[in-house]
Amino acid sequence: MAGNTFGTLFKVTTWGESHGPAVGAVIDGCPPKICLTETFIQEMMDRRKPGQTKTGTARREADQARILSGVFEDQTTGTSICLLIENKDARSDAYKPYADLYRPGHGDFTYQAKYGIRDWRGGGRASARETAARVAAGAVAAALLNQHNIRVMAYTRALGGIECRDFDPQAIGQNLFCAPDMKAAAKMEKRVDEVKKAGDSLGGIVEIRVSGVLAGLGEPVFDKLDADLAKALMSIGAVKGVEIGAGFAAAAMTGSAHNDPITPQGFLSNNAGGILAGISSGQDLVMRAAVKPIASIAMEQNTVDQTGSPRQISVKGRHDISAIPRVNVVCEAMVCLVLADHLLRQKILDHSASSSNSTRG
Secondary structure (H helix, E strand, O other): OOOOEEOOOOOOEEEOOOOOOOOEEEEEOOOOOEEEEEEHHHHHHHHHHOOOOOOOOOOOOOOOOEEEEEEEOOOOOOOEEEEEEEEOOOOOOHHHHHOOOOOOOOOHHHHHHHHOOOOOOOOOHHHHHHHHHHHHHHHHHHHHOOOOOOOOOOOEEEOOEOOOOOOOOHHHHHHHOOOOOHHHHHHHHHHHEEEEEEEEEEEEEEEEEEEEOOOOOOOOOHHHHHHHHHHHHOOOOOOOEEEEEEEEHHHOHHHHHOOOEEOOOOEOOOOOOOEOOOOOOOOOOOOOEEEEOOOOOOOEEEEEEEEEEEEEEOOOOOOOOOOOOHHHHHHHHHHHHHHHHHHHHHHHHEEEEEHHHHOOO
C-alpha cells in the first residue's frame, strides 16, 4: 500500500490498523540533540485520546506512545525514531454484522474496489485510529519547532453550524469543545445533545494558527508552503476542505480589500494567511479545515452488500458524534510536520548560501 510516508527531509511513515495490535510511526530526518521525552509526546496524545468528551467514542485507549529508538538520555540522536501506540480496547465482534456491507460515508466500498480485500474491523487502515500515529509524530515535530520558537495552536471555530464569534485563547481549555468562545461552546453542547438523541452526527471547522514563523519558508511552484499545508490537512480522513487566510471569502473581495498593505512597521492585515507566493511572510499562519460529520450513525441508511444486493444499515457501537474536538490536535500535528520539513529545507538553503558566500570571499 503506497502513500504511507509524508515529508521530504522530515519524513514520517505511519503503520497499523484500528483493530490490530498497535499503530505507530517511524520518523527519519529528525536532527540530533532535540529534547524529546515520552511525557512531552503524551501531552499531545492526551488531547486526541478517546473516551474523554461528549462528542467522542466510548472506546477506552490509554494512547501511551512509547519511544523504541532514536532517543538517548531524552535527546534525539539523529537516527530513525520509532513510536509505538498499543491498541488495548478494540472490540472487533461489534463489526461482524457489517462485514459484508458497505457503510455509507466510509472507505469500505473504495478499499474493496482498489485492493479486492478490506479489513472490516473498525475500518482497518482507513479508521481514524490511524491518526494517533500522526499525533505522536507531530509531537516530535513540535519539539523541533519549539527550539525555533514556533508555536502551533488548533481550536474549534464551528461545530454543527454554530460558529465562534469571539476569540478568547483562555477559553479554549475551559470547555468541552476547545472553542475560544464560551457562549458558542454552550450552544454547541445543546446541539450535540439534540443530534446524539436522533442517532446522527455533526461536522465543523477547525482553525489553526501558527506564530513565530519567520519569512522565507516554502518552495516555489509545486512545493508551496500553503500547498503542502493543504495536502497535509486534506490527508486527514475527516477533512473535506481547507482554506488559508481569507480563503473562499477572497472570491467575493476586491483586490484593494484582499491585498495586505505593507508599511515600515509591517503588514496592516493578514488576508493572505501569512503566505505570499507559497512562501511565509513572517506573519502568523492562519488556516481552517472543514470536518465532515462522522459517517457511523445509528439512523437507518440505504446501502448494498458485496453482491450488490440492496440492504438497510444502522451502525451501532462506540462512535464519535463529531470528530471535533479530538481532530483538532490531529490538524495541529500535521501542520507541525509540514513546518518541521520546510524548516529543515530552508536551513539547508541557508547553509548553501552561506557556504557560497564564504567561497566567494
